[in-house]
Amino acid sequence: MKKTSQEESKTWKCSVCGYIYKGNEPPEECPQCSSSSKEYSELKEKQKLGYDGKKFDVLLINGSSHRAHNTGVLTDLAEKTLKSKGVSFRRFNLNELDIQHCWCCYSMRDSACTYPCRNQLDDAPALQEMIVDSKAVIIASPINWNNMSARLKDFLDRLTCLQNLYLLKKEGLTTGKVIGILVNGHEDGGMKTAMDIFIYFQQMGFVLAPFGFMYRTHGAQYNAKTDNDFFKDDEKLKNEVEGIVSNVIETMNLDLETKLKDRIVPVSE
Numbered sequence: 001m002k003k004t005s006q007e008e009s010k011t012w013k014c015s016v017c018g019y020i021y022k023g024n025e026p027p028e029e030c031p032q033c034s035s036s037s038k039e040y041s042e043l044k045e046k047q048k049l050g051y052d053g054k055k056f057d058v059l060l061i062n063g064s065s066h067r068a069h070n071t072g073v074l075t076d077l078a079e080k081t082l083k084s085k086g087v088s089f090r091r092f093n094l095n096e097l098d099i100q101h102c103w104c105c106y107s108m109r110d111s112a113c114t115y116p117c118r119n120q121l122d123d124a125p126a127l128q129e130m131i132v133d134s135k136a137v138i139i140a141s142p143i144n145w146n147n148m149s150a151r152l153k154d155f156l157d158r159l160t161c162l163q164n165l166y167l168l169k170k171e172g173l174t175t176g177k178v179i180g181i182l183v184n185g186h187e188d189g190g191m192k193t194a195m196d197i198f199i200y201f202q203q204m205g206f207v208l209a210p211f212g213f214m215y216r217t218h219g220a221q222y223n224a225k226t227d228n229d230f231f232k233d234d235e236k237l238k239n240e241v242e243g244i245v246s247n248v249i250e251t252m253n254l255d256l257e258t259k260l261k262d263r264i265v266p267v268s269e
């Protein structure tokens with residue numbers, strides 16, 4: 001069937017590198033960064049992320065540069081488990097958001113860093129509000145140089161305004177919330193990456209769910225072209241993600257946030 005000129009004039013944008021492509025369908029592989037067509041969305045004017053204030057339980061974050069690759073496999077599995085357990089949640093892929101690096105006002109003056117964050121120009125404030133309003137956070141990240149992705153680090157740095165409330169002796173807004181962590185990579189650094197992520201949340205008073213983090217690397221049999229097949233089909237990975245999500249939900253249901261209110265001594269740095 002002949003395509004209409006309207007279909008042929010669609011404009012697509014790669015969520016990884018920003019490449020603009022015109023055509024009826026997105027390219028199978030991004031000509032600029034080699035990402036798959038799943039990273040492409042039709043170009044539209046971007047609105048700043050807002051939070052409607054409707055409460056939900058779990059904030060699920062894919063911290064990868066790719067929304068639909070290996071970290072995406074972990075995040076999809078987590079999402080499926082949350083749905084199957086009837087838990088209310090919201091998912092965000094950081095590569096679709098505009099998160100600027102932290103202005104580090106705190107480094108200028110302690111009191112300059114407080115909640116709400118002074119930088120209200122991007123999508124971070126809405127996520128900060130969602131963290132304050134939800135009961136648990138699940139973070140998925142690739143290993144990059146034995147650490148979390150830079151995208152995720154930029155986002156976690158933006159939580160300093162929540163952590164600094166404790167230093168300023170203001171009421172903490174995150175004590176007793178629950179964190180779960182999902183990590184994937186090629187060969188090494190899984191444990192360190194998970195712990196690096198955990199440290200942020202620990203300093204905001206979060207509780208790591210028992211058996212609350214997992215990491216999975218595929219080793220030398222696979223390479224970057226084939227590793228997605230490994231992650232998609234790996235039973236251990238599937239069981240572990242389901243386990244982490246389940247453990248987060250069980251811990252969240254204890255409502256430690258209410259039980260520990262005003263009973264915890266903040267110790268940071």
Ligand SMILES: Cc1cc2nc3c(=O)[nH]c(=O)nc-3n(C[C@H](O)[C@H](O)[C@H](O)COP(=O)(O)O)c2cc1C
Nearest residue numbers: 064066069070071142143144145146185186187188
């Ligand atoms: C900049 C960079 C650094 C990386 N460093 C590591 C590393 O230290 N350890 C490791 O096991 N894998 C490392 N990897 C491999 C990624 O963790 C792996 O490709 C991961 O599955 C990517 O997730 P994604 O498909 O969601 O982007 C690195 C990849 C990149 C691009």
